Amino acid sequence: MKNKLTFFIVAVLVSVSCRHSGSQDALSISKHNPTTPDWAYTHVYAPLRDTITQRPLAIFYGDSITEGWVDDEFFSSHNSIPMGVSGMTTCQLLCRFRTDVINLKPKYVAIMCGTNDIAQNIGEIELETAAGNIVSMCELARYNGIIPLVCSVTPCTIYRWRMKLGNPTEKIKSFNALLKEYCMQSGVQYVDYYSALDSGDGSLAPDMTRDECHLTPKAYKVMEKVIAPFLK
Numbered sequence: 001m002k003n004k005l006t007f008f009i010v011a012v013l014v015s016v017s018c019r020h021s022g023s024q025d026a027l028s029i030s031k032h033n034p035t036t037p038d039w040a041y042t043h044v045y046a047p048l049r050d051t052i053t054q055r056p057l058a059i060f061y062g063d064s065i066t067e068g069w070v071d072d073e074f075f076s077s078h079n080s081i082p083m084g085v086s087g088m089t090t091c092q093l094l095c096r097f098r099t100d101v102i103n104l105k106p107k108y109v110a111i112m113c114g115t116n117d118i119a120q121n122i123g124e125i126e127l128e129t130a131a132g133n134i135v136s137m138c139e140l141a142r143y144n145g146i147i148p149l150v151c152s153v154t155p156c157t158i159y160r161w162r163m164k165l166g167n168p169t170e171k172i173k174s175f176n177a178l179l180k181e182y183c184m185q186s187g188v189q190y191v192d193y194y195s196a197l198d199s200g201d202g203s204l205a206p207d208m209t210r211d212e213c214h215l216t217p218k219a220y221k222v223m224e225k226v227i228a229p230f231l232k
Contacts, residue, residue, distance in 0.1 A: 041085050042096045044085050049103070052081070055106065056080055056106040058078065058106050058107065058108040058109065058149075059108070060080060060083065061137075062093070062151075063084055063085065063087065064214060065084065068084070068214055068215060069220050070217075071221075081106075087116060088113065091117075091125070091130075093137070102144050106146060108231060109146050111134055115172070118153070119162045119165065121162075131179055134150060134179060152190070154193050155202055156172060160212070167202075172202070191230060193223050193227075196222050196225075197219055197222060204219065
């Protein structure tokens, strides 16, 4: 009965949160467009899921920022698994939350996403709606005995695949503020990567980024120091 109820909740949340407005031309649609089979890309980690035989301490769950986090030593030493998919929005991540998080039964899930919602990868979406998708992931995690860690969106001053949007810094700050407020009200741990990486004006230092958005190994080392104390 519990699993049926959870499935119903997810179905309702996804059907509501995935409705957003805004016309899209060919350049505004990422590789994860709404007509793609397996729109939530649940197949990406199927081979990895089949090899997991013991409960992970943590699943690191997100988009390209998580996908680009390549540090076997860090993840193995913390019995953790990174499961990021480039280009994904909060809506898509909510859709694959069961296959890549709930079914694996980690102690923690470190959720880091939202920048692709701000980049309008699959169309316009209100910041509150995107933040609500993360809230839904947290609620589903808690319902299933998993401790959520809500991670801030990292600094970015330009989406090179969406140049016409300009500098997203203020939207990122507003989005992170929504996440932090939710965490304070609900008792969920907020993991503040943004403050650790911000060079002072909302940008990443040159040695921390490849393109003013995606991160270098040095930036990930900073993030590892931020989140490690919460992985107990």
